[in-house]
Amino acid sequence: MKKLALHWQILIGMVAGIIFGLIASQFSWNQFVIDWIKPFGTIFINALKLIAIPLIVASLIKGVSDLQDISKLSKMGGRTIGTYIITTVIAVSLGLVIVNLFSPGKLIEEETRLELMETYGGEAAQRQEAAAQQRGQGPLQPLVDIVPDNIIGAATDNGNMLQVIFFVIFFGIGLILIPEEQARPVKAFFDGLNEVILKLIDLIMLGAPYGVFALLAALVVESPSTDLFAALIGYALCVLLGLAIMIFLFYPFLVRLFTGRSYSYFFKGISPAQLLAFSTSSSAATLPVTMERVQEHLGVEEEVASFVLPIGATINMDGTSLYQAVAAVFIAQAFNMDLSLGTQLGIIVTATLASIGSAAVPGAGMVMLVIVLGQAGIPEAGLALIFAIDRPLDMCRTVVNVTGDATVSMLVAKSVDKLGPPHVKEWDDNYPKDKDGE
DSSP states (O other), rough: OOOHHHHHHHHHEEEEEEEHHHHHHHTTOHHHIIIIIIHHHHHHHHEEEEHOOOOOOHHHHHHHHHGGGHHHTHHHHHHHHHHHHHHHHHHHHHHHHHHHOOOOOGGGHHHHHHHHHHHHHHHHHHHHHHHHHHSSOOHHHHHHHHHHSOOHTTOOOOHHHHHHHHHHHHHHHHHHHHHHHHHHHHHHHHHHHHHHHHHHHHHHHHHHHHHHHHHHHHHHOOOOHHHHHHHHHHHHHHHHHHHIIIIIHHHHHHHHHHHHOOOOHHHHHHHHHHHHHHOOOOHHHHHHHHHHHHHHHBBBBBBHHHHHHHHHHHHOOHHHHHHHHHHHHHHHHHHTTTOOHHHHHHHHHHHHHHTOOOOSSTTTHHHHHHHHHHHHHHOGGGGHHGGGGGGHHHHHHHHHHHHHHHHHHHHHHTTTTOOOOOSSHHHHTTGGGGGGOO
């Protein structure tokens, strides 16, 4: 008998947790759930936090060191990295605008919010106190804080993740600049370490259905208010709105503006890769199909596609970054935390850099969210509020990631005069009829 896919297991765990929590509330089993069920959800959250530092170190060093081809393709490499970073910053900013505009976390009533604060109050209070201390410091203190005086000490706290990212990027640049024969064993070590970390993520995600069950059951018995679920729906809609704008407006606009190819041309070419991305939730698993569609159906020459797309699968996570921005502010709103403009600008920086180290596999975005929350001073325990509906959103944001990769490949190809007509015969018959790609 074929094993049920993990995302279906997670959805079943989510529904079962809600139902069990409602039953427990009716029969006054609240303390049983808190004492015997909730700890398994806590263990799952701790496992995600446990893997955050090793993941960012291994995957980001691998991602940066893999860019050594830029020395040979500096023109193409610079445009590729620059475009990826710009689209990621725009995605994060869009997420922040949407979540601040609609404020789904404020749908939670004060009574429910007080219950949440009672449950996670200690951690939230510590974060708020730390944030208040930071606001009292000089204007350049955030810049000073990025550079650690002790990387070992910085790596002991997820709240110092930006310092770890700075060191890892610095280390990766050094790895590129030394002779290849000297860098090879170091790079091989981190490549192997990255594979180990990805396997650990797979193992942790095997426990996701049980972790979701425990988290939702505990959440229901501790706060059985319907307003919390209304807020979750609002949060999901904010994420989906942002992702839809990226897919159906932003990327086609860039393609039309810089390449002259039409909306229908672009989507007809990339849609099979989008559907595969939706079903697998993995940019890496979709990469072979993305490359085939981009080369054969969108006209990007192999020289560009083979360089731009693998890098994109590693560092371009627009959908993940947008979701992290919405999730971070939503959790802060749920805890009634007022995020300053500086803190939200910090979210843009952290989410952008964290996306570079985000593995192109299902569930990695949730791990990277721990980094964003910790850096912004938002309680990581707030993950319990959103994890249950993460899987469907993960499927959607992977579509954004893959669509962004294809878009950037077309833009870079156009800029280096490597964008021609599609190579597939059924397209060739129609292409000359309209030079704009209609």
